[in-house]
Structures are given as structure tokens and as C-alpha cells.
Amino acid sequence: MAFDTKLLEIIACPVCKGKLEFNAAEQTLTCKGDRLVYPIDDGIPVLLENRATEMKGE
Numbered sequence: 223m224a225f226d227t228k229l230l231e232i233i234a235c236p237v238c239k240g241k242l243e244f245n246a247a248e249q250t251l252t253c254k255g256d257r258l259v260y261p262i263d264d265g266i267p268v269l270l271e272n273r274a275t276e277m278k279g280e
Contacts, residue, residue, distance in 0.1 A: 223265030225249065236269045252277060 227244055235242055235253035242251040242260070249262045251269075257277040261268050 225262050225265050225267065229267065233267060233269065237271055237274075242267075 225244065230242060230244060233242060234240060235256060235258065237256050237258065238253065240253050240255040242253055244251055251260045251262065251267055252258070258274040259277050260274050
């Protein structure tokens, strides 16, 4: 199942409530404000802080 990018209009980072950016290649959502990356499992975003990883690089 593919991630529906229309969800980006209504979902936000659970930590800072900031905008999330979709990375199609990695199937992740990134919050640049908190530098957190959230996984997408079977098209479903997993917006749990304990499942997020820190953004690598810049």
C-alpha cells in the first residue's frame, strides 16, 4: 500500500507540531525542526516519538 501524500495536509510532527516532509525513496516522514525521521509501514505513517530516529547529516 502506498502512502497518500494528501495526508501531509493534516498530519504534523507529534513532538513540535511542525510540518512533515515525505521521502518516497526511504518511505519516511521527516521533521526538520526536531531533526526526527518517522517510518512509514505499509503506507501508514508511524508517528510515535519512540519509533523516530534522528536525522543524519544536514
